[in-house]
Amino acid sequence: MDLSIVVPVYNESPNLQPLYNQVIAALAGVNIDFELLLVDDGSLDDSFAVALSLAQTDPRVKVIRLRRNFGQTAAMAAGFDVARGEVIVPMDSDLQNDPADIPRLLEKIREGYDVVSGWRKERQDKWWSRRLPSILANRLISRMTGVCLHDYGCTLKAYKRDVLSRVNLYGEMHRFVPALASQGGASVAEMTVNHRPRLAGQSKYGIDRTLRVILDLITVKFMLKYSTRPMQLFGKWGVWTIALGGLSGMATLYMKWFEGLSMNRNPLLILTAFLFFSGVQFLVLGLLAEIITRTYHETQDKPIYAIRETVNLG
Ligand code: UDP
Ligand code: MG
DSSP, X not given: OOEEEEEEESSOHHHHHXXXXXXXXXXXXXXXXXXXEEEEOSOSSTHHHHHHHHHHHOTTEEEEEOSSOOOHHHHHHHHXXXXXXXXXXXXXXXXXXXXXXXXXXXXXXHTTOSEEEEEETTOOSOIIIIIHHHHHHHHHHHHHHSOOOSOTTOSOEEEEHHHXXXXXXXXXXXXXXXXXXXXXXXXXXXXEEOBOOOOSSOOSOOTHHXXXXXXXXXXXXXXXXXXTOHHHHHXXXXXXXXXXXXXXXXXXXXXXXXXXOOGGGOHHHHHHHHXXXXXXXXXXXXXXXXXXXXXXXXXXXXXXXXXXXXXXXX
16 A cells, blocks of 8 residues: 555534545546545544445545544544555645645655655634744744744645654644654655635634643653653753752851841741752652653663664664
């Protein structure tokens, strides 16, 4: 199988038939073996029935129905887990992404990239609640992850299969796959893609999504940089906090001996105690995190490196 198109579906029944038609039209000229995986994320409308009728007329359409609404990232992960194509292309089911872009994404993958990320250059969404937060979030994500993309949030992307099998998704993390994959040594390219306004159904997100993305970004940054050595982060904070506590303690003593300010009248004493306590907490947190990290890596045989190829190793 050459290509798996993975589509999360949540209350999108009017969009599925046109989506199917457009995918077929887009791939008609290209000679590849593909599957269209529709993941019904606990839809409340008749999306599943529509998906089922598509699957009955065309065996290339495959349907996964989740037991309840797990969210877009989980729905995509469910699709990735069963996808059998060499290249995996996730896409929205609301027709905002254009299936006509898929052949171009495939070409770019054939050039040798492991990940090609779509960029909705002319994004057709609300300016204040969606586009502006997205611009700011993309800058922040690029800075923090070191993988510079204009549009992390675009669902339409293309992955080589082995790249995806090495990343696990949680929360709102499907957008961070390029950054996580790049950490594993994958090459990432960006390509402008068409974006269309939503014609049927409703958007599932508003401004509150930005906060969720920012919180996930903190997790991703931590995972990227410190997941194999958490003590180096928490330990650093711990040492600095204790050092500040020491300074504040010395200032308290200085004021007692040379300025006659008794310690129990000096608020710095409380600060000293607070800083010492927090510093110890950070150190202990670092130790705990080290233990958890070892469990995480060793129980899953997750190496702390990623090999591209080996020679003569058999
Ligand atoms: N989606 C999903 N589960 C959810 C929310 C959304 O599978 O809980 C799907 C939805 O059907 C669509 C895609 O994720 O195919 C993107 O959702 P939406 O179009 O609402 O997001 P927007 O384009 O507004 O960012
Ligand atoms: Mg949409």
